[in-house]
Amino acid sequence: MEKVKPQREIEQLGIKRITVKAPAQLPYLIMGYQMPVVKTATEEWEPYAIDMLASILDGGESARFARELVRGQEVASSVSAGYDLYSRLDDQLLFDGTPANGKTITDLEQAIRAQIERLKTEPVNEEELDRIKAQVVASKVYEKDSIFYQAMQIGTLETVGLDWRLMDQYVDKLRAVTPQQVQAVAKKYLIDDHLTVAVLEPQPNQSANHAAASNGGHSHAH
Amino acid sequence: MRIKSFLFALVSLAGLLLSNPLLASPDIEHWSTHNGARVYYVHAPELPIMDLHLVFDAGAARDDDDPGLAIMTNGMLAEGAGGQSADQLAEQFESIGAQFSNSSQRDMAVLSLRTLSEAKVFDAAVKTFTTILTQPDFPQAAFERERSRLLTTLQRHKQDPGSLANEAFYNAVFAGHPYHTEPTGTEDGVKALSTDKLRAFYKKYYVAANAVVAIVGNLDRTAAEKLAEKVVGNLPQGHAAPALPTVEPLKQGKEIRIEYPSAQTHILMGQPGMKRGDADYFALYVGNHMLGGSGLVARLAEEIREKRGLAYSTYSYFMPMRELGPYTIGVQTRNDSAQQSLDVLRATVAKFIKEGPTPEELEASKKNITGGFPLRISSNKKIIDYIAMIGFYQLPLDYLDTFNQKVQAVTIADIKKAFQKRIDVDKMVTVMVGGNVNGKTISKK
Numbered sequence: 320m321e322k323v324k325p326q327r328e329i330e331q332l333g334i335k336r337i338t339v340k341a342p343a344q345l346p347y348l349i350m351g352y353q354m355p356v357v358k359t360a361t362e363e364w365e366p367y368a369i370d371m372l373a374s375i376l377d378g379g380e381s382a383r384f385a386r387e388l389v390r391g392q393e394v395a396s397s398v399s400a401g402y403d404l405y406s407r408l409d410d411q412l413l414f415d416g417t418p419a420n421g422k423t424i425t426d427l428e429q430a431i432r433a434q435i436e437r438l439k440t441e442p443v444n445e446e447e448l449d450r451i452k453a454q455v456v457a458s459k460v461y462e463k464d465s466i467f468y469q470a471m472q473i474g475t476l477e478t479v480g481l482d483w484r485l486m487d488q489y490v491d492k493l494r495a496v497t498p499q500q501v502q503a504v505a506k507k508y509l510i511d512d513h514l515t516v517a518v519l520e521p522q523p524n525q526s527a528n529h530a531a532a533s534n535g536g537h538s539h540a541h
Numbered sequence: 542m543r544i545k546s547f548l549f550a551l552v553s554l555a556g557l558l559l560s561n562p563l564l565a566s567p568d569i570e571h572w573s574t575h576n577g578a579r580v581y582y583v584h585a586p587e588l589p590i591m592d593l594h595l596v597f598d599a600g601a602a603r604d605d606d607d608p609g610l611a612i613m614t615n616g617m618l619a620e621g622a623g624g625q626s627a628d629q630l631a632e633q634f635e636s637i638g639a640q641f642s643n644s645s646q647r648d649m650a651v652l653s654l655r656t657l658s659e660a661k662v663f664d665a666a667v668k669t670f671t672t673i674l675t676q677p678d679f680p681q682a683a684f685e686r687e688r689s690r691l692l693t694t695l696q697r698h699k700q701d702p703g704s705l706a707n708e709a710f711y712n713a714v715f716a717g718h719p720y721h722t723e724p725t726g727t728e729d730g731v732k733a734l735s736t737d738k739l740r741a742f743y744k745k746y747y748v749a750a751n752a753v754v755a756i757v758g759n760l761d762r763t764a765a766e767k768l769a770e771k772v773v774g775n776l777p778q779g780h781a782a783p784a785l786p787t788v789e790p791l792k793q794g795k796e797i798r799i800e801y802p803s804a805q806t807h808i809l810m811g812q813p814g815m816k817r818g819d820a821d822y823f824a825l826y827v828g829n830h831m832l833g834g835s836g837l838v839a840r841l842a843e844e845i846r847e848k849r850g851l852a853y854s855t856y857s858y859f860m861p862m863r864e865l866g867p868y869t870i871g872v873q874t875r876n877d878s879a880q881q882s883l884d885v886l887r888a889t890v891a892k893f894i895k896e897g898p899t900p901e902e903l904e905a906s907k908k909n910i911t912g913g914f915p916l917r918i919s920s921n922k923k924i925i926d927y928i929a930m931i932g933f934y935q936l937p938l939d940y941l942d943t944f945n946q947k948v949q950a951v952t953i954a955d956i957k958k959a960f961q962k963r964i965d966v967d968k969m970v971t972v973m974v975g976g977n978v979n980g981k982t983i984s985k986k
Contacts, residue, residue: 342700343700345700380627380634381636385631390628397690449636450635460588461640465920524801
């Protein structure tokens with residue numbers, strides 16, 4: 320395969336904020352932090368620690384987002400964290416969500432930021448870490464139930480120029496992640512200068528009245 | 542040399558496909574628990590895992606005067622049970638890597654569990670699952686929160702033209718029938734719910750006689766019997782839900798246009814279609830495959846996409862349910878080509894009903910469906926969905942064994958007859974959601 324021209328993003332030197340105004344009912348927030356991935360990382364363990372960090376926040380119903388933002392504080396109607404450690408180039412750790420009824424986008428952003436601060440200041444406890452590891456180990460067995468998914472993984476890795484055998488190392492590498500490593504990647508990468516925040520500000524639907532009328536009034540029998 | 546070995550591989554593969562017992566349909570075993578829950582089980586020892594689905598006839602078709610009641614009841618089960626909080630219940634599953642989920646559609650309300658089959662993990666997962674099923678607490682605070690989240694979901698539907706189209710479609714196709722509302726309910730309905738209503742619904746419908754237990758995994762028959770008794774053995778026997786009202790055929794066509802500021806128009810058209818176990822199932826299923834069920838090579842795609850470039854894709858499908866489920870034909874297209882697309886869809890469906898398929902189309906469809914059959918049952922996950930469906934709708938246990946045979950037996954005459962009897966383009970509901978849909982006339986036939 321011919322070597323592709325390196326595509327490096329210019330280093331981000333400050334927070335970026337984007338507002339989109341569109342007809343909608345609900346506000347929506349996305350926050351993204353630049354991250355290395357397996358393909359680009361200089362420290363081999365870092366992408367796995369970032370993956371673990373994302374799971375601490377959003378790895379199931381007992382993870383921090385569901386437990387504290389959706390249930391405890393009731394600040395989010397939905398909120399999630401996403402990171403793909405097998406991207407071809409540097410990627411983003413993305414947080415997105417919709418505030419709970421009566422809460423604002425600012426409330427949600429602050430709640431997510433508070434979760435990020437906590438990851439920087441206090442090491443995650445072993446019990447939380449073990450819960451994620453148990454899920455990862457079990458998922459690895461469940462994956463065997465899907466031929467399609469296994470093929471997809473092999474294909475994904477090879478497509479970005481990684482060795483397909485990495486898929487078999489994933490569990491061990493994730494199990495090796497320590498609380499200190501999660502804290503270290505939080506401090507190093509979850510910084511404002513590498514953050515982009517995008518907000519959807521709902522605008523009234525100009526044809527809303529029209530819609531109500533046409534719903535009832537324009538039904539034709541033929 | 543390479544060609545030769547490739548041919549050899551091909552011949553061996555063909556031999557393998559014909560002789561490999563692993564490609565045979567799963568062997569489904571069926572019995573009932575002491576309190577009357579019907580159990581369907583497939584032994585799958587290849588992987589150290591177990592899947593369990595509990596299906597109740599407790600979907601939105603049972604909402605009655607409380608749209609949203611079924612889905613809220615289902616969703617609240619894991620929000621507190623046996624005195625434990627949602628946090629604790631989730632921790633118990635996730636600390637051992639077990640996966641719990643729940644869902645509620647029009648017919649079915651489902652609870653499912655996937656766990657490793659290793660005894661310690663398995664026992665712990667089943668214990669938490671059973672607590673959620675048999676001792677839900679419906680805590681008030683969690684109820685308020687989940688109700689608020691469901692209202693947010695309803696708001697989200699209002700900003701999505703696809704959801705708006707779907708809602709209007711069901712409303713019109715199933716007017717007067719329990720299927721007409723969305724499983725997520727209505728704003729007024731959800732606001733009027735209470736934990737008392739949820740408790741009453743749970744008590745009435747989450748009972749053994751109204752339950753189907755599906756089990757697939759690495760446990761033998763004796764262990765499966767014990768599992769079923771453990772999970773549902775303590776539920777009251779209760780009664781199976783009564784029969785749903787019959788879905789009446791539409792007497793005339795109806796057109797609904799909803800203005801929405803989108804660049805694309807969503808078009809849905811259709812009518813009541815068929816039931817699970819329908820006498821015309823195979824004729825309609827195979828017929829629709831070539832009309833709009835086989836993606837880019839179906840007739841609708843040929844007319845809409847290949848010949849005219851009106852849309853990236855278009856489709857039609859039957860969704861068989863307890864009573865007649867919808868037959869749906871859909872496309873999304875530029876606002877200014879909505880009219881033309883609709884005309885093409887109608888003409889294509891009408892021609893198919895009148896003339897039926899060609900022998901070549903029928904042959905290709907049969908090959909595609911029967912050849913793809915092994916992929917339908919290629920994982921425990923897919924198998925458990927099938928056996929839960931077979932159990933819920935009480936289809937024959939040899940449903941999968943005879944599937945290909947019944948597909949093969951379908952003739953052009955069968956398809957023409959079934960479509961002419963069941964599908965009528967002039968009596969369909971048509972929904973258009975998009976920009977400027979009121980600015981044009983929908984053609985009348």
